[in-house]
Amino acid sequence: MGTVYSLYIYADSPSQAERYGEIAFAEIDRIEALLSHYRPSSELSRINRAAFVSEVTTDPETFAFLSAAFEWSARSNGAFDISVGRLMKVWGFFGGSGSRPAPADLLVARESVGWGKVVLDRDHRSVRFRSPGIELDPGGIGKGYAVDRAVQLLQALGVPAALLSAGSSSIYALGSPPGASGWKIRVPAANRQQSISSVTLTNSSLSTANLTEKHFIADGRLYGSIMNPDTLHPIDGVAQVTVISASAMDSDVMSNALFVLDHDGRHDLLRERPQDAALVLGGPGAGFSYEATRWPAPIAERDDVDLLRLMIGDEGENLL
Amino acid sequence: MNRRDLIQGVSASLVSVRLISNPLLHAEPQHRVSADDRVRVGVVGPGSRGQELIRQLLRVRGVEIAAVCDVYEPRFAEVNTLVGKQVPGYLSFHEFLEHKDIDCIFIATPPVYHAPYAIAAMKNGLPVYGEKTIGFTPEDCTSVVHAVNATGQIFQVGHQLRYASWVRESIKRVHAGQIGEPTHVYAYWHRSDDWRREVPNPKLEHLINWRLYRESSGGLLEELGSHHIDITNWVFGEAPQTAVGSESIVVHHDGRTVGDNVQAIFGYSKGRRMFFSALTDNAMMADQLWIYGAEGSVQITLEDATFYNPTRKSITAASHAEIVQKGIETGATYQANWEMPYRGPGERLYMKREEDATLTACRAFIECVREKRQPIADVHVGFCSGVACAVGKRALESGQVVHLPQLASE
Numbered sequence: 001m002g003t004v005y006s007l008y009i010y011a012d013s014p015s016q017a018e019r020y021g022e023i024a025f026a027e028i029d030r031i032e033a034l035l036s037h038y039r040p041s042s043e044l045s046r047i048n049r050a051a052f053v054s055e056v057t058t059d060p061e062t063f064a065f066l067s068a069a070f071e072w073s074a075r076s077n078g079a080f081d082i083s084v085g086r087l088m089k090v091w092g093f094f095g096g097s098g099s100r101p102a103p104a105d106l107l108v109a110r111e112s113v114g115w116g117k118v119v120l121d122r123d124h125r126s127v128r129f130r131s132p133g134i135e136l137d138p139g140g141i142g143k144g145y146a147v148d149r150a151v152q153l154l155q156a157l158g159v160p161a162a163l164l165s166a167g168s169s170s171i172y173a174l175g176s177p178p179g180a181s182g183w184k185i186r187v188p189a190a191n192r193q194q195s196i197s198s199v200t201l202t203n204s205s206l207s208t209a210n211l212t213e214k215h216f217i218a219d220g221r222l223y224g225s226i227m228n229p230d231t232l233h234p235i236d237g238v239a240q241v242t243v244i245s246a247s248a249m250d251s252d253v254m255s256n257a258l259f260v261l262d263h264d265g266r267h268d269l270l271r272e273r274p275q276d277a278a279l280v281l282g283g284p285g286a287g288f289s290y291e292a293t294r295w296p297a298p299i300a301e302r303d304d305v306d307l308l309r310l311m312i313g314d315e316g317e318n319l320l
Numbered sequence: 321m322n323r324r325d326l327i328q329g330v331s332a333s334l335v336s337v338r339l340i341s342n343p344l345l346h347a348e349p350q351h352r353v354s355a356d357d358r359v360r361v362g363v364v365g366p367g368s369r370g371q372e373l374i375r376q377l378l379r380v381r382g383v384e385i386a387a388v389c390d391v392y393e394p395r396f397a398e399v400n401t402l403v404g405k406q407v408p409g410y411l412s413f414h415e416f417l418e419h420k421d422i423d424c425i426f427i428a429t430p431p432v433y434h435a436p437y438a439i440a441a442m443k444n445g446l447p448v449y450g451e452k453t454i455g456f457t458p459e460d461c462t463s464v465v466h467a468v469n470a471t472g473q474i475f476q477v478g479h480q481l482r483y484a485s486w487v488r489e490s491i492k493r494v495h496a497g498q499i500g501e502p503t504h505v506y507a508y509w510h511r512s513d514d515w516r517r518e519v520p521n522p523k524l525e526h527l528i529n530w531r532l533y534r535e536s537s538g539g540l541l542e543e544l545g546s547h548h549i550d551i552t553n554w555v556f557g558e559a560p561q562t563a564v565g566s567e568s569i570v571v572h573h574d575g576r577t578v579g580d581n582v583q584a585i586f587g588y589s590k591g592r593r594m595f596f597s598a599l600t601d602n603a604m605m606a607d608q609l610w611i612y613g614a615e616g617s618v619q620i621t622l623e624d625a626t627f628y629n630p631t632r633k634s635i636t637a638a639s640h641a642e643i644v645q646k647g648i649e650t651g652a653t654y655q656a657n658w659e660m661p662y663r664g665p666g667e668r669l670y671m672k673r674e675e676d677a678t679l680t681a682c683r684a685f686i687e688c689v690r691e692k693r694q695p696i697a698d699v700h701v702g703f704c705s706g707v708a709c710a711v712g713k714r715a716l717e718s719g720q721v722v723h724l725p726q727l728a729s730e
Binding site: 056 | 375376378379380381382402403404518623672673674675676677679
């Protein structure tokens with residue numbers, strides 16, 4: 001959460017487009033106020049503060065959001081896990097650009113990470129943490145959820161064509177621009193400069209999880225902010241994952257889950273979701289490599305380029 | 321403390337003590353919910369504010385949204401979506417009151433209906449959470465107080481900032497003297513927003529956009545300024561005595577009859593003043609309130625509070641530098657910095673519990689219903705802000721200084 005949202009919209013008049021934009025952004029503001037863990041007054045922050053002390057009753061929307069998040073945790077064998085909030089803090093990625101944690105901090109974090117330590121009681125619509133220190137972090141699902149909710153409002157208003165993006169991570173393409181077969185989206189290479197593929201979307205979403213979106217370099221290694229909840233360390237070996245799904249929440253989650261899973265895990269998860277497409281780029285040191293599953297467009301071969309240099313530019317020169 | 325103190329003073333010290341001594345305002349009950357804990361709530365006027373109240377109520381353990389009432393039928397489907405089940409909906413308020421399975425009601429209608437609905441509900445034996453303001457006219461406000469006294473029912477006004485931890489702590493510190501004697505409150509609620517709601521059918525303009533028309537709305541002063549007036553009443557320990565102000569339509573010439581900008585000044589005893597400003601075409605100042613004292617200031621927003629105590633002035637003593645003006649030596653010092661805004665650091669209050677103030681207020685009301693006691697934001701709090709707004713509207717229209725009526729002792 002806490003990202004910049006952009007909306008491109010076709011409407012009958014500028015004033016109507018402005019009105020639609022106000023409605024969409026008001027909904028995004030509402031979701032931010034509900035789920036941002038950077039806001040002390042958000043419902044998610046309230047749950048984070050109180051759910052170990054006692055069960056926290058929450059509203060149906062928040063409960064449904066958490067239920068969906070934990071269903072994704074189960075479906076991905078824990079590769080996707082919103083209980084990594086403490087881990088993100090230990091690695092310095094909460095409001096910062098990251099730093100290596102002390103081993104003792106990682107030991108403490110071990111106790112406070114794990115979706116199985118969060119109990120949802122559907123009958124009482126309540127949340128309870130089994131361990132102290134658990135913090136739910138909506139990164140990896142919240143932006144997609146916000147995009148979906150705003151798009152639903154635009155659909156209800158009869159908006160024929162719109163493109164809503166949350167930062168650089170999640171995009172939803174509603175309808176098609178006049179005279180076009182869909183919205184043309186460029187999928188950038190991991191360095192965000194070059195393009196690696198170009199797809200045309202209509203009534204679907206594309207999300208990208210990227211190693212260099214937020215990272216730091218220490219002792220010759222690049223550490224990204226996408227965590228393996230099992231090892232408690234950032235993932236390496238993968239540079240970027242882009243997923244096309246029916247909803248922004250699904251593509252947001254899938255891009256993060258596939259980032260964490262190994263080759264076999266990715267294969268299994270994608271087999272369960274035959275409507276999704278994925279493009280996985282290999283990480284630093286692997287040369288140029290990719291896995292494409294049902295990817296609907298050509299992929300630019302970039303084997304003449306050192307991916308690590310592309311990704312971190314001048315900053316990484318001394319690492320080569 | 322006598323009754324007049326309560327009515328006039330809304331004593332801050334009393335409020336602070338009660339808040340601190342009441343743990344139920346700070347935490348959900350630790351025990352498991354039982355059938356006896358269930359509180360069945362009816363909501364009148366589930367529009368934008370009413371739905372926000374429902375959303376917060378659904379976060380309070382043991383609360384069930386039992387029925388809703390609205391003259392605009394599409395609201396019922398919106399409520400069903402929000403609650404996640406079918407909620408009985410009534411177009412008639414009187415039929416709604418006949419619904420047997422309601423323990424208390426929340427009123428979030430346009431303010432012109434607040435007093436009659438609250439009075440009818442209390443006479444029907446129901447505790448009431450009434451959105452601000454408690455009445456549309458001074459007479460309305462008085463009637464609600466009389467109804468509470470006559471029925472003995474629980475009544476809470478929707479001044480949720482009375483329950484916000486950072487506001488409570490700020491007022492406590494102000495009363496302890498952290499900024500010296502508070503003399504002025506400057507409050508802003510500036511937006512870049514035409515305040516209009518989407519209208520699916522032009523016939524529904526006045527129903528949907530009731531905030532824009534005098535017959536159903538007190539405009540920006542009532543809808544936004546009432547919260548600031550209430551905090552000022554809390555700070556000064558009394559209701560205002562006079563009101564003067566102006567409003568105009570400067571941007572949104574769309575048929576509305578309330579101003580799209582408002583400036584109002586409320587007079588309190590000992591010359592103390594509260595200034596309120598609302599704009600709708602520039603959100604730079606947003607929603608913030610400053611309390612000024614001789615020794616410092618505090619800025620309160622919807623999410624936090626910051627105290628500023630810049631270095632005390634030293635220029636009132638004998639001068640260290642002299643200015644020669646027209647050949648006459650003066651004893652005044654001159655420091656240009658004092659005329660510049662203070663840009664130094666402040667002390668931000670960090671509270672352990674910075675949850676949404678509306679949630680805290682709703683939970684507190686539900687606990688009052690369970691425990692059968694009056695809330696902190698009681699009818700007297702509501703009277704003091706409500707009558708200020710009701711009279712303030714007249715001041716805006718007339719451009720004259722208007723004196724506020726005081727509640728007669730019964």
